[in-house]
Amino acid sequence: MDRLYAVLEHRYEITAVTLFVIGLMHMMQQRQLVRKVIGFNIMDSAIFLLLTSRGFVVGHVAPMVEDELARQAVQYYVNPIPTGLVLTGIVVSVSVSAYSLALIQKIYREYGTSDIKELVHLVKREG
Amino acid sequence: MTKGKKKTSAFVEWVNGERNSHLKAELHEAHEPRRRIEIKLDDEKQGNQLLSFFKGYHFLTTLLCLILLVIFLWVVLSLPNFGDPAAPTNNEVSREYLVYGMEKTGSENAVTAMIFTYRGFDTLGESCVLFLAASAVMMLLYQPGNRGVTAKERLELKKFYDLEPRSRNYLVTQMSKVLVPFIMLYGLYVLIGGENSPGGGFSAGAILSGGLILYRHAFGHDATRRFLSERVFTFIRTLGLCIYAGVFAMYIVLQGGDALTSHIIMPIDVAVGMVVMCTMYGFYSLFMKGEI
C-alpha cells in the first residue's frame, strides 16, 4: 500500500521516464527514419514533462502575479523557471526535427529509400 | 574530381556536396529508377551477416532500455514528492522572480518577465538557433524558381520538389476564409497581451505561423507570395534578430536599471514573435516547394 502511494505521488515523473525509455527504444529499433524522428520527439516531450512537473506546487496557480498578492506571491503561484526553460525548448525541438526531416528528404532523393537497413547496405556496397 | 585522386566513398562525396553540385547531375538522377534493392538477393553472405547483426541488436537494445528504465524509476521514486512546496527546486531564485518580478519589470506574467529580461541572453541565443535552423533547412532544400532549365527538365524537378496541389479544395477554401482572420487576430492578441496574460513571443509566433500555413494551403503559393515574398521573409526574420540584439545591447550599455527594464519587454516580445513566425512558415514553405 505504501509503495502504491509512492507511485501515485510520483505519477508525472514515472510517466516522464517511461516516455523517455519508449522514445529511446523507438529511436534505436525502428527501421524507417521518419519513425526514428517521431521517437526523438517523444524523448523531447518526456524531458519537458519531467522539468515542468518538478516546478508544480499543489494548490498553487499559474504565475500571473497580481499587485496586492505580490508580497506573499510564493504562497500562491507555481515555480516559473521550469516553464520558461521548457517554453524555449519546445520551439527548438521543432527546429531540430525539421532539420532531420530535411536530411531525410535529401537521403531519399539520393538513395531512393528511407529504410535504415537498405541504406546501410547501399552505403556498404558503394565502398 | 580528378582521376589520379583516391576514390572516396559515395556517401562521403554526397556529404561534402560534390555529388549534387549542379542541376544537371540532379536531373540525371531524377531520370533513374528508384534504386531499391532486395537485401537477400544481392550478396547473400553479407546480407545474412547484416540480418543476424540486426537480430542481436534488437535484443541488446531492449535489454539496455529495460536497465535504463529500472535505474530511472529508482531515481525518480527517491525524489521529493510531486507538488511539495518545500522541494529544493522552489528555492530563492523563483522566490525572487515571483516577489520582485512584478515591480521590477512591470510584467504580470512571471514567465514572460523571466525569459525576456532576467534570462534575456538565453532567449537571444534561442532566437539565433531558430534563425540558423531555418537557414540550414534552406541550404538543404532550396530550389529557387525555374531559371535556366527547359520545360521537360522543369517537369522532372516538379515531381520531387513541388507538392502544391493543382486545384483547390472548395471546403478548405471556404473554411479558411472564416478561420484565418480569427487565428491571426488571436495570434496578435497573444503577442501583445503576452505581458499580462499567458502567451508571449514564442506562443504568438507559433499561432501566427499556423494561420499563415492554413492560408497558404487554402489559397496557394501565389496568394501568399503577394505579401510574403522571399525578400520580405528574409527582411522580417533578420529585423527581428536585429531588434532583439539592439535592444539588449542598449540595455547592457545603459547599465540596466528598473526604469529601463519595464520598457524592454514589449520590443523583445515582438521581435521573438517575428523570428518564430518566419522560421515555422519557412520550414513549411521549403518543405512544400523548395522556395519561400
Place this chain on the structure above:
Amino acid sequence: MIYLECLLLILLIVCAIVAPLAKRALSAVILFSAFGIILSIVWLILEAPDLAITEAAIGAGVTGILFYVTLKKIKRTKDD
C-alpha cells in the same frame, strides 16, 4: 481530478508506444499529433498555460504538418 490525470498519463504512454508502431506511416503521424494534444491538456493541469498554447500550436499543428509533407515526398503515405 486524480483520475483524469491518471487517464491522461496512461493515454500519453499508449500514444507513445503505438505511434511509431502503426502500420501506415500516416497513422503514425496522426497518433503523434494526438500525443501533442494530450500533452497540451497535461500542461494546463500542471498550471503552465504558456506551454499549453505553444504545444497546441506546435506539437499538434506544425510538427504534424512537417511530418506529413515529408511522408508525401518520400511516398510513404499509401504503403506502410
